[in-house]
Amino acid sequence: RNTVVEVKVPQQAIGPVIGRQGSNIKLIQKETGTVIHFQNTDRGENGNGDNSCKTHRTLVIRGTPESVHQAELMVYQIIADVSNILTEDVEVPTIAIGRIIGKGGATIREISSISGARIIIDRNDSYNELDHPRIISIKGSEQQIKTALKLIQIKLEEHEQFQSKLSETTGNGKRNNTSSETNQHIKITASKVPRSNESWDVEPNKPNQEKHLNNAGIEVYVSAVEHPGHFWVQMIGANALQLEQLQNEITAFACSDDAKLNYTVTEVNIGEMVAAQFETGDVTYYRAKILGTTE
Numbered sequence: 001r002n003t004v005v006e007v008k009v010p011q012q013a014i015g016p017v018i019g020r021q022g023s024n025i026k027l028i029q030k031e032t033g034t035v036i037h038f039q040n041t042d043r044g045e046n047g048n049g050d051n052s053c054k055t056h057r058t059l060v061i062r063g064t065p066e067s068v069h070q071a072e073l074m075v076y077q078i079i080a081d082v083s084n085i086l087t088e089d090v091e092v093p094t095i096a097i098g099r100i101i102g103k104g105g106a107t108i109r110e111i112s113s114i115s116g117a118r119i120i121i122d123r124n125d126s127y128n129e130l131d132h133p134r135i136i137s138i139k140g141s142e143q144q145i146k147t148a149l150k151l152i153q154i155k156l157e158e159h160e161q162f163q164s165k166l167s168e169t170t171g172n173g174k175r176n177n178t179s180s181e182t183n184q185h186i187k188i189t190a191s192k193v194p195r196s197n198e199s200w201d202v203e204p205n206k207p208n209q210e211k212h213l214n215n216a217g218i219e220v221y222v223s224a225v226e227h228p229g230h231f232w233v234q235m236i237g238a239n240a241l242q243l244e245q246l247q248n249e250i251t252a253f254a255c256s257d258d259a260k261l262n263y264t265v266t267e268v269n270i271g272e273m274v275a276a277q278f279e280t281g282d283v284t285y286y287r288a289k290i291l292g293t294t295e
Contacts, residue, residue: 003068006039007059007075013082014038014057017075024078032071034063081141088145091133092156097121098235099159100136100152103221104244107155115147116140224278247284250275254285 009017018025018038025036039058061071092100101108101121112119117140138148220233234243253259254275265274268290276288 001064002062003065005061005068005072007061007072008056009038009059009075009079010056010082013079016082017059017078028071028074032063032067032074034061034067034071036061036071084141085139086142086145087137087139088149090136090138090149090152092136092152094134096156096159097134099162100155111148111151111155115144115151117144117148119148247286250287251283251285 016024019027028034029036037060039060059075061068061075063071099107100111102110108119108121111117117138120137120139122135122137136152138145140148220235223232223234225231268274270290270292272290274288274290275285277283277285
């Protein structure tokens with residue numbers, strides 16, 4: 001004999017109950033053997049069916065009495081967990097944000113995965129000083145927030161150690177003796193590569209950028225190398241997350257049937273922007289500009 005139970009789910013708990021692409025509801029159904037769905041329409045607070053001001057939605061659970069009871073408890077547990085979600089804002093110097101975000105956002109994703117907390121970094125790029133505090137919002141349970149704060153603190157300590165070593169190296173013009181001796185035996189020669197005079201990928205330094213470079217080190221990673229005398233670097237910072245999102249969108253479009261059918265590149269011209277893979281087998285598409293042709 002099947003039993004039907006209705007659970008009122010608060011508005012703020014609807015997303016967590018459903019889960020990403022319905023993962024939580026699917027998991028509950030699989031573990032309990034029930035059938036679960038939200039009612040398509042719920043009556044609003046004024047009883048006229050206006051959903052714009054509703055504070056909850058009705059979740060319907062169908063199954064045997066035992067399975068329905070088990071599923072109901074699992075749903076209520078999710079609702080209780082959502083009710084205990086806290087938010088804590090912390091200030092971090094802008095110069096240290098790159099260390100926390102990591103290459104392509106890898107570090108911040110790892111912190112979020114380990115702690116279980118949601119981490120949001122203020123993307124306001126209007127700050128003129130690298131030591132200006134940037135706000136990091138951490139959302140989760142008390143324990144999740146504590147874990148995230150510990151992991152962020154570790155990254156801040158790594159940044160301080162990096163800056164300290166950098167100051168020792170560059171502050172008074174001193175260099176490590178071993179490095180100096182080694183460099184004397186290394187001679188780097190670059191082969192001459194024909195190219196256009198246009199430096200499309202390099203913008204003149206702005207006054208405040210020069211100030212930043214003179215006063216502190218900036219973390220970067222090398223994204224591409226043509227030869228030792230010409231390579232590209234990318235600053236590690238909040239914009240890295242935006243760049244990663246752009247690359248994901250480019251990749252999704254380039255792999256779509258629409259792109260393959262209507263936007264396949266049959267010829268290229270110097271100066272054009274295209275979406276291209278970095279190397280054979282690369283699953284990501286990047287922005288690229290045609291600079292020239294090879295024989």
